[in-house]
Amino acid sequence: MQRIKNKLSTRLMNVCVASLCKAKQLEKAEGVIVDGIGIGLQPDVVTYNTLIAAYCRFVGIDVGYSIIHRMKNAGINPDIITYNSLIAGAARYCLLSKCPDLFDEMFEMSILLDIWSYNTLMNCFFKLGKPDEGYRVFQDILLRDVSVHSATFNILINGRGKDARRFLNELVESGHIPNAITCTTVMKCCFRYRQFEEGFKIFAEMRSKGYTYDAFAYCTVASLLLKTGRITEANEYLGYIITSGFSLNIVSFNTIFNLYCKEGQLDNAYQLLYEAEKGGLESDKYTHAILIDGLCRIGNLQEAQQQLNRMSETGFDSNLVAWNSFINGLCKAGHLDYATQIFESMDVKDSVTYSTIVRGLYKARRFRAASKLLLSCIRGGMKILKSDKRIVIDGLRSCGLTHEARKVQSKIRLAKLLHY
Structure with a gap:
């Protein structure tokens, strides 16, 4: 009866530790464990695994790894979950070279790898530029008869790069039937390497075989x-x-x-849009913003402005993306004064709004106005693009205003120090 009571108490302690770890309160979680030991409760593998996962996620893998020594001192052996958490932490912090060492430890301790362990190791080898090692891991999966997940194939396909189609054929020949997710990954791989025809062909073939996409x-x-x-x-x-x-x-x-x-x-x-609305799908403010951007792209600014007015009439909130597209369209069409007028009337602006007008002023060779606007953007607490700063400074210098360019550069530096 006492053993059951202790087990229930340890489980309750683990729930508290997990809740604190989730809230990033790691010191308090450690305090709960210390207090628990003080009243006779013994942490188990779940307790330490919870700590390791939290340290690997929020602090770093070295701190997480140090917990293993505490486990061993307490007579608790690490398990597959322990090492999978450490491996995931190494991958998260781009410390991929640590993963093979962790796997070596697992083999020494006779911890059987699961499919997620294999997937992580295989992915690490590909990212480290060791595709042959990654492929050997996949062969080991097949030899050990580990149940393969679709993610396994996706990692392998992405690692094989331009050989994606050949791998798909090898997969079929070896008796592993690829699913729609695998085929989609192969297709996207082909597109990534600009093998468009091959990608289209794979999609058509799989579609003809009845795959559901x-x-x-x-x-x-x-x-x-x-x-x-x-x-x-x-x-x-x-x-x-x-x-x-x-x-x-x-x-x-x-x-x-x-x-x-x-x-x-x-x-x-x-x-x-007509078909969708007829079918009962209601457009939102992003639909209108997309349409306004499309109209601006083809130079139909009159219709774009009418669409902006319709948004207001139908009760949609002011859409900054739509207004930014319209201002950009005006600048490209040479209507800079009108674009500036709208800009000044806007209650809400972002760095894109400022950048659009700055570039418009630059193209019109109004470099002084562009520099003033750039400074007001920074003083308003917004970040600016490095390219915007460069074109304004270069523009002033190209007009022989070298002294003024230096002054603007100093003001920009000062404004950044005050507001960033």
Whole structure:
């Protein structure tokens, strides 16, 4: 009965330690353990694993690793969870070279690796530029008959890079049937290395074999088709997303809508918006911002301003992204005075708003005005782009205003010291 009571008390102590660790109150968590030992409670492997995970997450792997000595002094052996926490911490702090050493310790202590241990080790070898070692880890997984997770294949495919398609074929030949997630990863790998045709081919093959893809996969393919000028095929895939019963929320819709607007396909964008609203999907302020940006890209500033007015009339909050797009469109079209007028009337501005006007003034060779605006941005507590500072200083120097350029540079440095 006393043993059961002690076990329940240790479990309660572990709950307290876990709660404090989650709240980053590590000193208090340590205090709970000390107090528990003081009244006769013995920490177990769960207690120490909780501490190790917290130290590795919030402090560093060295502190986390030091807990192992306390475990051994208390007669408690580390387990797979102990080492997986340390390995995850090493990966988090980019100390990948420590991972092989931790695995060596696991082998010496006869701790059996699980799939997550193997995945982390394999990923470390690839990131360290040792693909052959990473591939040997994968072979060890197969030889030891460890249950393979889809993440295993994804790590291996990303490590193999340009050989992604060949790996997919090897996978099928070895009797491992890839799922939709694996195939999508292979496809994205091909796109990353600009092997567009190969990526499209993989997608088409898997689709013909009945693989079920989500809306994200179709959006990925459609985006690349639009960027490579294959508009008809892109429309086909985007149309399929709408008509095939995918659960399309406003975030997914805005993603597709943005693809059309960025590529200047405004007619298709309006048609898509009509179809979506007819189906009961309500547009939000981001939908309108995307449309305004698309209109500005093609130079239709009149319609863009009308759309801004509609946003106000329909009760949407002022959208800074939309106004920034409109100001940028005005500057590019040479309507700098109007852009400046709108800028001055805005209650809310961000660093993008300032940067847009600064660059507009620079292009109009109004360098003094640009420098004053840049300084007001910094004094307002906003960060500026290094390129904005450079073009303003260079602009002043190009006009022979070298002394003034130095003064502006000093003022910028002083303003940064006062406000950052």
